[in-house]
Amino acid sequence: MPLSQWATRMPMFLKRPLRFPGRPLGELRGIWRHASRDLGAEDCCARRQHPCPAMPAPAAIALGLATAQLIVVPDTPLMAVALPSIQHSLSLSATSLQWVLTAPTLAFGGFLVAGGRAGDIYGCRRVYLACMTAFAGSSLAASAANTGALLIAARAVEGVSGAGAAPTALALLIRSAPCGSARQETLALNGVLVACGIVAGWVIGGALTTWLGWRFVLLVNVPIAGILVAFEFSELPEASREDGIRSIDLAGAASLTTAFLCLIFATALVGIHHDVRQPVLGLLCGFGLLLVLFVIIERRAVVPLVPGRLLANPAVAATATMQFLSSSVTAGVLITVTLYLQHTLGYSPLHAGVIFLVPGVGFILGGLLAMHTVRISLRGRQGGGIALQLAGTAMLWTVGKAHPIGPILLGLWFVGFGTMVSLVASTTAITSVVADGDLGLAAGLVNTAVELGSAFGIALLVALATTSGSAIRGRHGVGASITPGSLSHAMVGAVSIMVIASMLSLVARLRLSPSTDRH
Numbered sequence: 001m002p003l004s005q006w007a008t009r010m011p012m013f014l015k016r017p018l019r020f021p022g023r024p025l026g027e028l029r030g031i032w033r034h035a036s037r038d039l040g041a042e043d044c045c046a047r048r049q050h051p052c053p054a055m056p057a058p059a060a061i062a063l064g065l066a067t068a069q070l071i072v073v074p075d076t077p078l079m080a081v082a083l084p085s086i087q088h089s090l091s092l093s094a095t096s097l098q099w100v101l102t103a104p105t106l107a108f109g110g111f112l113v114a115g116g117r118a119g120d121i122y123g124c125r126r127v128y129l130a131c132m133t134a135f136a137g138s139s140l141a142a143s144a145a146n147t148g149a150l151l152i153a154a155r156a157v158e159g160v161s162g163a164g165a166a167p168t169a170l171a172l173l174i175r176s177a178p179c180g181s182a183r184q185e186t187l188a189l190n191g192v193l194v195a196c197g198i199v200a201g202w203v204i205g206g207a208l209t210t211w212l213g214w215r216f217v218l219l220v221n222v223p224i225a226g227i228l229v230a231f232e233f234s235e236l237p238e239a240s241r242e243d244g245i246r247s248i249d250l251a252g253a254a255s256l257t258t259a260f261l262c263l264i265f266a267t268a269l270v271g272i273h274h275d276v277r278q279p280v281l282g283l284l285c286g287f288g289l290l291l292v293l294f295v296i297i298e299r300r301a302v303v304p305l306v307p308g309r310l311l312a313n314p315a316v317a318a319t320a321t322m323q324f325l326s327s328s329v330t331a332g333v334l335i336t337v338t339l340y341l342q343h344t345l346g347y348s349p350l351h352a353g354v355i356f357l358v359p360g361v362g363f364i365l366g367g368l369l370a371m372h373t374v375r376i377s378l379r380g381r382q383g384g385g386i387a388l389q390l391a392g393t394a395m396l397w398t399v400g401k402a403h404p405i406g407p408i409l410l411g412l413w414f415v416g417f418g419t420m421v422s423l424v425a426s427t428t429a430i431t432s433v434v435a436d437g438d439l440g441l442a443a444g445l446v447n448t449a450v451e452l453g454s455a456f457g458i459a460l461l462v463a464l465a466t467t468s469g470s471a472i473r474g475r476h477g478v479g480a481s482i483t484p485g486s487l488s489h490a491m492v493g494a495v496s497i498m499v500i501a502s503m504l505s506l507v508a509r510l511r512l513s514p515s516t517d518r519h
Contacts, residue, residue: 064228065173068128070197071221072135072162072169073108076101076454077201077356080335081349082214084342089214092148094339094466095268099152101335102264102455107159108166109451110257113305113444116167117248124168124175129229131164136225143218199360206353252297252305259290260452267459310434310442314507319382319430322504323423324449326386328457329393329494329501330419334359336461336490337396337408340482345405358409362416367424369417382429383505385422388414390498397491399484422505423450457497465490 079101087097119127135158142154208216266283298304310316334356341347341355366385392414395407427446434442465482482490 064232065169067224068132068169068228069166069173071224072132072158072165075201075205075217075221076105076331076334077198077360078205078208078217080338081202081206081342081353081356082209082217083335083338085209085214085349086151090146090148090151094462096148096152098268098335098458098462099148100155101331102268102458103152103156104159104162105331105451105458106257106260106264106455107156108163109448109455110260111160111163111253112167112448112451114248114250114253115164116171116444117303118164119168119171121248124171127164128168128172129233131161131168132225132229134161135165136222136229139218139221139225143215143222198363199357202353202356202360203350204353206348206350209349211350249297249301249303249305252294252301255290255294255297256305259287259294260455262287262290264456264459267456267463269463306445310445313433315433316430316442316445318504318507319426320445320449322386322501323426323446324453324456325497325501325504326389326419326422327450327453328460329389329497330415330457331454332457332459332461332490333393333396333412333415333494335458336465336482336487337412339462339465340484340487341408344483355405355409356412359412359416362413362418363420366417366420369421381421381425383502385418385420385425386498386502386505388418388421390418390495390502392416392418393491393494393498397488397495399487399491461490461494464493 083097083100086092086100087094092100115127115131138154138157138161142151142158145151145154205217208214208220262283266280266287269280269283298306298308338352338356341352342349347355392411395411395414399407399411423446430442430446465486
């Protein structure tokens with residue numbers, strides 16, 4: 001249909017249940033079927049013996065729920081290009097600056113599965129509206145923060161509230177269309193919005209930071225969330241709640257999150273230029289003890305956050321660990337390169353955001369390739385994605401002082417492309433080796449590993465870059481800048497991590513049966 005006809009039919013379209021003429025977005029259906037599992041949320045009705053019918057929601061409700069997911073998932077693209085401005089405004093050190101992204105990512109990953117479980121017990125609509133309200137309030141508080149501590153605390157609350165809003169919004173979105181093609185088209189629409197958000201987030205964040213200031217990057221969430229809550233409060237019907245055991249493993253989520261908080265804080269201390277061996281050792285011991293406590297809690301929990309039968313599966317354990325390492329490199333590379341472009345090369349936030357369209361397009365193309373390259377086995381796609389990511393980090397390792405933007409662009413594209421190929425293939429593989437009743441839990445485990453890995457990678461690579469002997473003071477006069485030499489120093493760590501991830505991909509390849517290649 002010509003674009004002009006779409007424009008004339010749009011008002012009518014918003015009043016009808018979601019239908020698309022033809023299937024122009026059909027190629028994304030498979031990706032977002034698995035992406036719905038990745039968020040750790042399943043249809044709130046799907047696990048009951050008597051599923052309730054889908055609610056008759058118009059396209060406007062579906063668009064609202066998809067938009068909600070877009071803003072509550074940790075906003076790394078939006079915030080990344082604003083980091084140098086935040087550092088200058090609040091006089092933050094490089095080690096403190098990375099917590100602006102690490103805090104919400106860590107909180108989101110640690111409480112994601114618990115948030116989906118809360119929707120099952122208390123009702124998806126109720127949890128969704130409460131968490132969206134909390135998200136708007138925490139975004140407002142973050143935008144008004146005048147110290148680094150207040151900003152980081154508000155960002156952590158954003159992560160916890162997002163962990164409740166994201167899976168419940170997805171569950172409501174799935175219920176907004178009946179089963180069959182309409183539901184697949186709804187998920188395709190969700191996929192388009194999220195993919196566009198990933199690509200456009202860098203540019204939007206750069207434009208807001210350049211023209212209005214970094215506070216507007218956070219403030220823009222407030223009116224959007226407020227409009228969504230006001231509209232959907234009256235439009236969304238409440239789903240029936242899950243009967244039986246009403247238990248949320250908050251102790252497990254808290255112990256897991258605190259354990260990784262100790263690990264990330266120990267990693268961040270590496271960026272401090274005095275003797276921190278004793279605090280680091282103490283935090284690492286705390287990390288180990290809290291992991292032991294987490295295992296004990298999970299064994300005794302009525303409804304454990306991570307059932308032991310999943311971790312006992314070698315393919316699941318190897319794949320989840322591999323994705324933890326892979327996502328740590330991706331997130332760490334993107335943030336480290338962002339600081340390098342703005343602090344050292346003098347790029348504005350807007351120009352840096354335009355550059356990061358390159359890995360954004362790589363994400364989208366990699367996801368499409370992973371789902372539709374049927375001639376390449378699933379195990380081959382999984383290992384191939386890790387190999388491409390390794391190649392991209394190796395290119396960034398070679399950055400020199402003369403004309404560095406060429407290898408940076410190529411390296412970022414390979415990192416983005418390989419990350420999505422590996423992630424989609426790994427999610428498909430991990431859900432093919434578990435029982436049907438564990439599909440959501442297994443995919444939720446992968447997504448939790450991705451979020452926790454992202455938090456760890458940001459802390460590690462920023463610390464490696466800023467502790468390099470060639471680090472100099474930034475162009476704003478605050479903190480340490482990242483030179484080509486210190487960037488290469490950080491990329492050595494990234495390449496080392498990817499080598500370990502490659503070995504784990506071989507383990508996962510051996511543990512996956514040949515029958516999984518048909519997926």
